[in-house]
Amino acid sequence: MFKDLLQEVVENTNGAVAGVLMGYDGITVDSYVGSDFGLNVETIGMEYSVVLNQIKQAAEMLDIGAAREVAVQAETLTTVIRLLNDEYFVALAMHPTGNIGKARYLLRTNAEKILETLI
Amino acid sequence: MFKDLLQEVVENTNGAVAGVLMGYDGITVDSYVGSDFGLNVETIGMEYSVVLNQIKQAAEMLDIGAAREVAVQAETLTTVIRLLNDEYFVALAMHPTGNIGKARYLLRTNAEKILETLI
Numbered sequence: 001m002f003k004d005l006l007q008e009v010v011e012n013t014n015g016a017v018a019g020v021l022m023g024y025d026g027i028t029v030d031s032y033v034g035s036d037f038g039l040n041v042e043t044i045g046m047e048y049s050v051v052l053n054q055i056k057q058a059a060e061m062l063d064i065g066a067a068r069e070v071a072v073q074a075e076t077l078t079t080v081i082r083l084l085n086d087e088y089f090v091a092l093a094m095h096p097t098g099n100i101g102k103a104r105y106l107l108r109t110n111a112e113k114i115l116e117t118l119i
Numbered sequence: 120m121f122k123d124l125l126q127e128v129v130e131n132t133n134g135a136v137a138g139v140l141m142g143y144d145g146i147t148v149d150s151y152v153g154s155d156f157g158l159n160v161e162t163i164g165m166e167y168s169v170v171l172n173q174i175k176q177a178a179e180m181l182d183i184g185a186a187r188e189v190a191v192q193a194e195t196l197t198t199v200i201r202l203l204n205d206e207y208f209v210a211l212a213m214h215p216t217g218n219i220g221k222a223r224y225l226l227r228t229n230a231e232k233i234l235e236t237l238i
Contacts, residue, residue: 075184
């Protein structure tokens with residue numbers, strides 16, 4: 001069921017190549033990988049889970065409420081992440097030329113569905 | 120001179136409240152704070168410098184080239200960060216309803232000017 005939702009986001013976002021639903025402990029719940037993607041999306045999620053834990057700490061220190069969304073653009077990969085709750089996040093891996101706006105929109109609108117299914 | 124560039128970015132971005140040019144060691148080069156901003160932009164920069172060091176490590180591990188841009192949306196503060204080089208970054212603090220697209224554009228286009236002045 002999660003895979004279907006991840007697939008929906010990946011296939012409807014220009015430039016998206018893979019998505020993963022993961023805990024902040026780096027353990028994957030589910031993932032979906034589109035065609036011709038050279039990286040392991042679970043490895044991406046694991047690396048960013050460390051970053052997200054740091055961001056959650058920073059948000060707490062700064063008293064700016066919960067972190068909801070993170071986007072990182074590197075030279076060959078853009079990653080858009082939606083923090084779902086205290087336990088899980090969804091990360092979408094994209095080509096650098098991909099449509100980040102669409103990615104953010106679809107992650108936000110699908111977050112509710114994923115949360116309902118998670119709980 | 121840096122303050123002028125930071126001011127230009129802050130004042131031309133809807134919802135932006137402050138900007139800081141900082142090293143990844145958390146030491147401020149310069150900052151500009153617009154009116155009615157309750158948080159210390161240097162504290163924001165310092166908290167995110169820890170996050171950015173983690174992101175640089177993740178990018179290296181994943182072999183996705185250098186990280187160029189990071190955006191974090193929390194409930195009451197959005198932060199858009201441009202990583203200038205191996206030493207410095209610029210962080211822009213914004214209201215959550217601010218124009219992230221304009222922030223990214225102005226940070227990218229001003230990055231060159233800031234870099235020229237830094238070196």
